[in-house]
Amino acid sequence: MKRDQVLAVLACAALMAAAPILLPPFYIRVGQLMLYSAALGVAWSILGGFAGYASFGHAAFIGVGAFAAGLVEDRFSTLPPPLLLGFGLAVGGVACAALSAAIAYPILRLRGTFFAIAMLGVSHVCAELNNNLDFLQGSLGLNFPVVTPESIAPETFYYELCLFTGCAVLAVAWQIRRSRFGAGLLSIREDEDTARMLGVPTERYKRIAFVVSAVLTGLLGVIYAHSLGYITTDSVYRDDTNLNLIVFSLLGGMGTLFGPVIGAFLLVFVTQVVLGRLLDFHLFATGLLLVILVLAAPGGVLGFARTFSFRRRANAE
Template sequence: MPGKEGLTLFFPEKMAERVLTPVETRAGSAKRTIVFVIVLIVVAALAALPWYGNSVLVQFGISVLLLATLAQGWNIIGGYTGYASFGNSVFYGLGAYGVAIAMVQFKLPFWIGMIAGLVLAVVFAAALGAAVLRLRGHYFAIATLALAFIMTAIVSNVEIAGSNIGLVLPLLKSDVLFYELALGLLVLATMTVWWLANSRFGLGLISIRENEEGAAVMGVNTTLYKTLAFMLSAAFTGLAGGIYAYYITFIDPVGVFDVGLNVKMIIMAVFGGPGTVLGPVVGALILSTISEVLATKVTSIASMFFGIVIVIAVVFMPRGIADVLRRAGRSPLRYFVDNVRTHRL
């Protein structure tokens, strides 16, 4: 005899009113509301910062906001999709050059330059993705890393990009504008990642990260999804590069195609919690602050100290701050010891 549960298996709509313990849902949504309100307050406070902070703080803010955007951009391809990209600094450089070339060579306004940089980065990501997203794990990382290195050499030979000398952009002395632009971009990137975390598309990306073959077999168009994730990552990274170019007013190939910057975004995203909505932002904020404080207080050993912080973080909390907050609550000591044990260090 076919069981009752067997029959309903194929009519999910009939089961819609069932389950979903109301208590759980309410508790979950209440927590969500609290987080949402806190985030809203923080964003408002950040937006108002130029009016109560000094110019040094605003400049530091621009740098942190751009780094956080980069970490968030990397989070899409690295944190959610599981592809450790070292090519994101290329998107950053392309975004920067898009603005620089448009403004210097064609005397176009900034926003057209931003669009140019965006298109450049996204198209490049699509083309690059078609080639390298077939590779997995270390091979993907190495392929993108190699590209990041040769990019400097390539752009150094492009005349319209000012060859190896670089380009000098028109000066706009308005840090407040750059600050608000950077904040707006970060909010946009974070909202996008929040959408990812709750959407079908994002679930597809996560399933690719967790087991790519398993995902394909269950109906996820892995090639398309990976490429779209790479393009989305490139979009935010490129836009951040564009803002940076106009803000800093001078770019050269070595400066904007810097692999070191790529390493930075990875560290920040991983430190904060890859594959989480707010982790990379928090990671960028904490690490930038630490590095800034160290650089002013103990200049000589600052970079060494920074390295130590990262090593300790990776040993004791390899899944980032977000995971610490989520799981270390009950017995912090045990949490950290368990991390050391499970990751065999």
């Protein structure tokens, strides 16, 4: 990312931060979902896009983060709201770090589809445990204390919070991408054995990427749970989230920094706004759209744009 790109992103973020003044509440909620999805997509991409370990079970970290935070916040609900949210974020992040670090070694020995399916298993196992262990209150549901300041509408508050967090996640991903660590992750995606032969500490790098991705996902889960106010197992351990995280990158451009952002914006906008009124029809239409996009632009929106500009340049020469 060049300097003018950084400036462009900051300008976009500033515009988006001002948008709630003009938008009706419904669109603010759509915007919040877009930003939340984009942030999740970027967090997923640190492992799935950069290192090529496509996880099909990142909802596990949304769920673990959300429930860990919720259970602890419930105990300390007398704390002032901003502190409580910060506390919840810390607990959710630590819980996800612990879970991902614990499963990293065995699960990252699997590659490709096997890793994806194993992660789906992790997500389902966590969901089942969450549903059936009474002290986790997964089936009963968990209330989150209100942390929204009274002067701000809740949807605006969560919109801005998601915007801020999204920018932070993007900044983390950007820093990783341009670092030596990021170059190592790319080489792992391209050819893991060759990477190791060149001296890339592949095992360590994969584990770090996994934990970073899990922690960021967990933090977003905590924020999402707060925005819902009340969660059960089914509202955070969602298989459509598991699926969508891959779709965001596929749509926008796998392994790129902005691919998941573009993909998430596109998919959420299409499903919520364009197809939102066609209730019976919208899942079918989403599926169709996906098939068409993936067939027409296998490299995603960014990949398509790149080949297009490449062709134009070639024609000009």
